[in-house]
Amino acid sequence: MGRKFSIISMFAFVALFACRETPIPKERPTFSEVGVLGLKDRKLEEINPFPLEGIWHAFPGKLAETEEDFLALEKEVPIPLKIPGYWIDQNLPPHGCVTYRLKLDVDLPGNLMIYLKEASSAYRLYAYSKERGLVELGGSGTLSLTKEGSIGYYGESARSFRVFPSSALYLVVSNHLYSRGGPYYSPILGSPELTLVFLRTKERKKFFFLGVFFLLSLYHLVLYLHRRRDMFTLFYAIMCFMWFLRIALFERVTRDWFMPSDFMEMLQIRLEYLTFILLQIFAVNFFYHFFSPHFKPRTRNILIVPLVLILLVTLFSPYSVYTKFLYITQVYMMVLLVTSYRGIYRIIRNRDTRHTGIVFLLGTTVILATTVYDSLVFLYRWELPFLTEFAFTFYSICLAYEIANRNSYAWETAEYLTTNLRNEVDWKTIELRKEKEKAEKASEMKDKFISIVSHDIRSPLFGISSVVNLLTESPPSLSPDKTKQVLNDASIGLKNLLSMVEDLIQYSRFQNATIFPDYQLFDFNLVFESLKEKAKSLLDTKNLRLQMDIPDSAVAIGDPHLIQHLLWNFLTNAIKFSHPGSSIEIRAKEINQHWNLSIIDQGIGFPEDWAERIFEEGFVYVRKGTADEFGAGVGLAFCKEVSDRHGGLLVAHSLEGKGSHFTFMLPNYDRVVLVLDDNPGYRSQVRKILKNLPVVIWEEEYADHALQSIPKLRPDLVIVDFSMPEKDGLTFLTELYANPDMVEIKSLMLSSSQNDPKTGKKLEEDLLKIGGDSFLKKTVSDERLFLEIKRLLGFL
Template identity: 25%
Template sequence: MILSVFFSSIQKSFWDLVIFCRYPLILVLVMVSTTSCRFDAYPTLLAKDGVLDASTANFSGETINLTGKWEFYWNEFLDPKLESPKQKSYLKVGVPWFSQENEDGENYPSFGFATYRLTVILPDSPNTEGEPLAVLIPVLHSAYKMYVNGELVAENGTIAKTAKDHKPSFHIKIIPLSRVSKKLDLVIHISNFSHKYAGIHGIIRFGKLQNIIRIWNVNNTITWVIMIFMLLLAAYHALVYFINRSERNALRMAFVYLGILILSSTLIETKILFNLFPDEYCVSLFRLSRLGFVLIMYFGAYILLSLTQMRFFKRMIVVLKIYALLFAGVAIFTPISHLAEISFHFEFLSTIFVFLGLFSVSLAMYFQRKQSRLYFFSLLLAIIGGAIDLFLIVNPNFGYRPMGLVSLYFFIFPQTLGVTLGLVRVYKRSESLSKELYKRKEALEKKVKARTMELEKANRWKANFVSLISHDLRSPLNSVNQILDVIDFSFAESTEVEKKKFLEICKTGVTQSLRMLEQLLDVSRFDAFGTKLIQTRFSVNDLLNEIIESVEPLATLKGIRIQKDTPIQAEIIADRTLIGEVFKNILTNSIKYSYLNSEVWVGVSYKGKWLAVEIRDRGLGMSEEQIHKLTGEENIKSMPGTAGERGTGLGLQLCMNILEAHFGKLRIKSVLGVGSAFEISLSKSTKSVLLVDDSGNFRTDLAEVMRRNQWIVIEAGNGEEALSHLSRITPSLLITDLQMPGMNGISLIHEWEGRRHQNQKIPIILVSSDAPLSGGEKFLEEEGLETIVSAYFSKMYKAEDLCQQIESILD
């Protein structure tokens, strides 16, 4: 047992740790896998003093990168057919020349012109099987001419020694080399008067033509996939916003993806847009790339700074707006000769907002804002990815290429995940609410329909009752009135026998009228909200004895014997007065329609879960059609009894309504001319519950379920009404709501505890919509009810589940 608890504790702690670290674990895995894909072939083949020894390279399936130190001649265009000058300087390629120092220890300026030169020593047979070699030339900022062994093989843009004659071009080219010996002499003239990053900033690849084309196709395809993906993500986030207008961050992320789309098409090594358009659009596309950066910076930083919802960061958002507008103005209107320099400073200052965003997200995580952990780790890894990129740019010979926009993907993809999960949660919540509303609507419609039918039935029945009562009351009262007129007119001439006869007739008429009025008062207890039951626990045998005693004079007048067969002592919980009315009504009818000098049999027995009270007579009996009419809703007229007795014809319907309110049953068996048998079935269960709640819907639903589980349910709408019931009956269980108008649940419990006798202790269940789905013991301890209340349950459970939990507590 101890080991089981120990291992389960370790397992729980492990999974808690995994859940806490899920974001950094996933993102580190993505970072490592992405970085590993950027490994370049032959990282150790580096040029030294303008010479690259590739005599041992295998060109069959690989390419080599022409990295290392090349010969470099500042502000000179050397003749490619002549030997190199004796005075030489060397410069690393893959890094712009403005970030490197000359012999005097000063950095080269961005604007100017120069010559790069490299000698490549090839294997004895570099182009085996007659396959040509080729070079893949990336963007060499920003115009160049390339010579191989003294021959011009490529030209991009217009090189010049002045900004006036210079024309930039950002095209990428694949140059096949038809005649290559063991030695390859590369000379590149470059001029730059338009871009901050000047010189051979990219990596020139050299190898077989088919391998070069394969590399280009792969890189080009990947770039197109990324661009299409960014476009789809931008459209997706815009759609999320239009679906749910509260998701404003989704719209901001759409603009972030649009900015990444622009950068992917203009800054990645493939330079898709620059290759699609001629050189006349080069400057415009360069300005567009700056606008893409502005979009990413503004909307990405806006999301991060608004996460904490603090006043300081709200002010920073205002500063961010001004900064983004200025940056956009610079990108659009600044002359090309100054655009690169000014935009470079704006890009550098943008790191301030990156670190402000990290600070904002850190505070948001401290304050446990929504999705703050996801933002924190994604932004942190994006910063780490950017730092790694800077290191790889400065050290192109390290063997890895910069990740470029991959570090930015670390930030945006988790946000997409967060937006998507938020949308899914909203959708699921909306779907759940829709289903719940639909179910409630259906249930409400059913309840309204059933209640409407009940009201219509009750109204028809009451209307018919009043109509028949008025008719039947009028007849005996008219007779009494006429007889009194006769007595008044001829009182002196009438004999004593006649006077006594007249008085007997008047008494019979008045008695019949009083009985009808009593029935009318009983009917008044059936209102629009159903029967108001005053339930108590009583002996059925004692009640039957009282009823038989009250109707015995009627039976004696007709010579009818009432025979009892009650071998069991049965107790039930019900409204004693109304159940007595049922017994009296049916027993009176049996006497009414029995033949003279016959007998009526009354028996009590158990039948399964029911207590059966059976009354049989030997009288007129009924046909199936008459029984159907009696138990239906049709207007019927009472038939006279065997001695001419009259009635309303509604006594049996009144009995059936009373039994229906008690969830009882009435079965009628009859043979015309032989007699009838009436079986009254009542629940023999004494498992009773007093259900106290001011919510009629909750009370009705739970009461219906508990009655199906053989509970006698006594309902009360507030604490005062519950105490009234408790003064008459002690139920098996008390269920009360916590919050009710007037006397709440806690007050009711304390009041009951103060009033009850020592032998009246019953289990108490407290329910509330504020209660937790589990662990309500703490609340009971705080209220000092832990020894009085058995359980504290939430009303959010379904009625069936709540009933099951209540019964499990009692068991």
């Protein structure tokens, strides 16, 4: 609750700041005498903008247009006329013209800027000096000595000019029938730099309030269309839109949209009055629907009837009639606000709605006070800025706050149920997808297994069956030496059969995610020594020579058992397809931060067109070894799985009859990045994003297995998905950072939502609390994700 009040207070402060005018210093330039502005002993570049209110020299009935006309006025005797700071009213006849003059008393030449705003009459601003002659500074409308030729409209002029000791300002005004005799405000003079700051502040204020009311109106209109139940939301949206139009019309935003004309000027004024009346009508309806238990329909009708009558008068009466009702509408606005206190009092008495009543009391008091204040300013022509925009902004925010509270419970309940349902659907979809993939894999493995049985396993089984039949003959037909040879052949067939079954089981387990890479630091020398020892009997059978070219220091990152199994498949294939008495070479060399592990034989090789497809899943080849050995055809597919899990690359070269060359390229970077996500597609996407980054990419699908593996090889960065079936990303990181030795590991959490669907809290805030480093939505661009990972790894 306190947080919401803080937001409202901050917004009110910003609105008040935007509403303020540029401060006018206490010691501003003053009139040294009638029609003379004293600027001696002042630095012109330090003069803040100030209104040129005071007594000017005036020449009624004169409409000077050329330099000769102005010089001729110097020979005439002017009369003193006061220009107040706000709403000039010279009590001129319905049509008249006047030329004002103000001399500028300066010591040295300099630059000044003059600004005139909201001039309802036609006018021209001039600066005259002996050094520069007559210079026009701006104007609006068409000046004329006749009523028919004089056209005035609201406009603004601002221009800098050079001032000399002989300089004077001339303001020529030609008013028409409905004009009050001149500009609404006096001209403003100041240094160019400070005056530009003043004008920018003015524009920011205008567009700030326009933006606030437009967004409030649009948001609540969408809210109403979404629910179509709470009428007070609709009336509130229309209220904000009416105030948006009123500001736009009052500030004359439309003056740049049309060609200036008397018709458009009158239309804007009429629309301004209409929006203010409609605003009050919709405000009454808003209160009626919002406070329905405390606001009777009869009361609403009584309050609306006078407004409807004023609305009709404004629509169909001439300007001189409906403008008289401005005071009435101001007073009636106060009546409506005072009436609303009745409903507010009843709400405050109810304990459950007391908070709502206090908010309405505060907002209503603010707008009532400023309405009275602005009415007095308007009535007495005080030189004070209007605060109506600020007050109604504050009032609207209070109403919006209570509308949000009124709808919050329903929204939260609906969103909670929707989120839970969506999550359930997502999880079920994931599970069904996984089950479908498993079924497809199982079907594929079944077909492949049947194919293997029909091509490979049948031959050794047939040989073993034949041996068994021979051994069980009675009487025996084989000699002891022949029996020993037959049993040796059966033993070799059984070993081949066992090797094929082991390959098939390993590949199947990898496909079904029952094998996970166990990343750690290991030495290739130990791996190759183990391979050499394991393959000794196979090498001796064919009298093969094994040559090894391994550096003394060959440390790498990965799963040594899986990599050893990959190399074992390469080595047994080399043995299988090598000619007796030939040699096999094993090389390990670091090139471009990759370990290139190669096994080269001089055997029968394979067709060149196999090189690009030999590692593909589903590629089945049936080929006997040089000693009639058989293979299951899945060993190389298993190697491809191991390579992909390590971010490596497999390359095969061969010429049929001239041997084969198989190479496994394993990344060997200093930095390790763990990607933990149950979605293999997104893990693949992250791998593609980081393909040009010098890091070892370690993929994990399950959080528990990652927690077991991390102590063996501490990654530099953990990229974790928040939404995982068994354990979410926050829980994983909480358990990870519970180990003091792991707190230095950087972490980046990704999620499709900013909030926790269970608690509604901001995921980024919860992540930072447990010691995480960064949070991004999964919808961010690849470039943004790449830059964030580089930052966390210290590459930026």
